[in-house]
Amino acid sequence: MDGGTLQASILQFFDYQVIIDNWQLYLSGVFVTLQLTALSLILGFVLAVPMSIMLTSRKPWVWMPVWLYVYCFRGTPLLIQLFLLYYGAGQFAFIREGFLWPFLREAWFCAIIAMGLNTAAYQAEIFRGAIATTPRGEIEAARAFGMSPFRLYSRIILPSSFRRALPAYVNEVIFSLQSTSLASLVTLIDITGAARIVNSRYYTPYEAFLSAAVLYLVITFVIIWLAGGLERRWNVHLARPTS
Amino acid sequence: MKLVVATCAAVLALALNTVSPLQAKEWKTVRVGLEGDYPPFSSVGPDGKIVGWEVDYMNLLCEHMKVKCTPVQQDFDGMIPALQAPKFDAIMASMSITDVRKKQIAFSVSYYNTPTRFVAKKGANIEISPAGLKGKKIGVQRSTIQDNYLTDNYASVAEIVRYGSQDDMFLDLVAGRLDLGLGDSLQISDGFIKTDRGKDFEMIGPNLTDSKWFGDGVGVGLRKQDDDLKKMFDTAIAETLKDGSYQALEKKYFDIDIYGG
Numbered sequence: 001m002d003g004g005t006l007q008a009s010i011l012q013f014f015d016y017q018v019i020i021d022n023w024q025l026y027l028s029g030v031f032v033t034l035q036l037t038a039l040s041l042i043l044g045f046v047l048a049v050p051m052s053i054m055l056t057s058r059k060p061w062v063w064m065p066v067w068l069y070v071y072c073f074r075g076t077p078l079l080i081q082l083f084l085l086y087y088g089a090g091q092f093a094f095i096r097e098g099f100l101w102p103f104l105r106e107a108w109f110c111a112i113i114a115m116g117l118n119t120a121a122y123q124a125e126i127f128r129g130a131i132a133t134t135p136r137g138e139i140e141a142a143r144a145f146g147m148s149p150f151r152l153y154s155r156i157i158l159p160s161s162f163r164r165a166l167p168a169y170v171n172e173v174i175f176s177l178q179s180t181s182l183a184s185l186v187t188l189i190d191i192t193g194a195a196r197i198v199n200s201r202y203y204t205p206y207e208a209f210l211s212a213a214v215l216y217l218v219i220t221f222v223i224i225w226l227a228g229g230l231e232r233r234w235n236v237h238l239a240r241p242t243s
Numbered sequence: 244m245k246l247v248v249a250t251c252a253a254v255l256a257l258a259l260n261t262v263s264p265l266q267a268k269e270w271k272t273v274r275v276g277l278e279g280d281y282p283p284f285s286s287v288g289p290d291g292k293i294v295g296w297e298v299d300y301m302n303l304l305c306e307h308m309k310v311k312c313t314p315v316q317q318d319f320d321g322m323i324p325a326l327q328a329p330k331f332d333a334i335m336a337s338m339s340i341t342d343v344r345k346k347q348i349a350f351s352v353s354y355y356n357t358p359t360r361f362v363a364k365k366g367a368n369i370e371i372s373p374a375g376l377k378g379k380k381i382g383v384q385r386s387t388i389q390d391n392y393l394t395d396n397y398a399s400v401a402e403i404v405r406y407g408s409q410d411d412m413f414l415d416l417v418a419g420r421l422d423l424g425l426g427d428s429l430q431i432s433d434g435f436i437k438t439d440r441g442k443d444f445e446m447i448g449p450n451l452t453d454s455k456w457f458g459d460g461v462g463v464g465l466r467k468q469d470d471d472l473k474k475m476f477d478t479a480i481a482e483t484l485k486d487g488s489y490q491a492l493e494k495k496y497f498d499i500d501i502y503g504g
Contacts, residue, residue: 197405
């Protein structure tokens with residue numbers, strides 16, 4: 001078999017028709033994936049900022065509860081956390097009859113909560129590291145101006161930390177994107193869920209999952225591209241001088 | 244460089260060409276793919292071994308074929324790829340004989356045939372029609388004939404929720420995340436309603452048997468080129484029906500006839 005026929009036979013193996021017939025399924029999957037990623041990141045961010053400040057405290061009663069939270073959520077797989085929330089909560093009658101059930105009933109809600117709580121732990125660690133390495137001079141200068149602790153954080157420490165945390169944070173965004181694929185295990189039809197349906201209906205695992213992989217790659221590329229722009233804008237003072 | 248390309252080509256050609264090395268051999272051992280999450284047909288016992296009617300029937304068939312059978316556990320939606328891989332040589336996973344599957348694999352003659360039905364909470368009073376199912380959440384096991392039936396008939400009115408196993412669907416029925424479930428009537432009856440967690444549920448609507456979706460009963464799934472193995476299974480199934488051993492085994496598990504003609 002020469003190169004040409006081999007290439008032709010591989011192309012022949014890829015059944016485009018299956019993907020073309022199901023493009024709407026994949027498109028709605030992309031929408032669910034983006035929604036899960038964005039909402040869980042926002043929830044994580046809102047929780048992570050106060051937690052990261054608490055983590056840098058010297059008082060044990062302030063940092064220890066947060067440390068324990070971070071330890072638990074980083075120390076167990078996200079899939080276990082998701083199953084605990086989704087299947088675990090449904091096991092108890094008092095939860096099923098409780099006021100939270102209309103929310104916990106929805107797989108979508110469970111996925112966002114589990115992923116949000118999980119990424120909050122990672123984000124808190126990223127911000128804690130950035131806060132801890134804030135240059136002493138910036139803080140001393142702010143104190144010399146007579147800034148209150150609140151103003152010190154909102155004007156100096158947090159903006160400065162966010163800038164320096166950006167590269168690590170982008171990593172966390174990408175990790176969050178990939179971990180949304182677990183949502184297909186609690187019946188959501190995200191990109192992975194769409195691929196599983198196509199695979200099981202047409203018995204074409206190669207086409208189904210390769211298409212999903214390409215979609216994740218494209219989304220990741222957009223995230224990296226956006227982050228690059230943001231980094232150039234925010235961290236212009238940290239860039240190496242170019243001659 | 245040329246050598247690298249040639250090697251890659253050869254490896255690819257081998258990898259893509261998964262069929263044929265098993266042709267023309269005499270069958271002494273047969274590896275059988277079972278699901279293990281579909282009681283009472285197959286479930287994983289406390290010791291990790293797969294038990295159930297389908298396992299016992301597999302052993303009965305293998306006795307008749309005079310071969311040694313090894314069960315291999317596999318999730319349902321990966322059954323056909325695993326047969327082609329080849330991770331095992333035959334599927335006995337309550338797999339219905341349908342036209343779409345026949346494009347991929349061969350089937351033995353049917354060894355049981357039970358109707359499909361809806362299941363819902365007692366007194367839910369849901370009418371099985373496009374109007375009655377409007378806006379309802381219906382659970383189903385992914386890539387089953389029931390999934391195809393729902394997708395083709397009710398996808399535009401109802402929300403279809405797909406699960407990896409029938410058991411996950413029952414969990415969500417009990418939790419109240421679903422209004423209805425669809426499945427094999429015998430499996431719903433014996434695997435759910437007759438158990439403690441399913442006591443508040445009942446089957447509703449008619450027996451669904453239309454062969455356009457529900458095929459021609461359950462058969463042993465086999466690779467197309469293993470014609471000799473198909474003949475062995477066909478003969479063995481006919482023998483067990485004739486000598487009464489099928490009926491004797493059936494009585495141990497069910498109070499109705501599951502063969503269904």
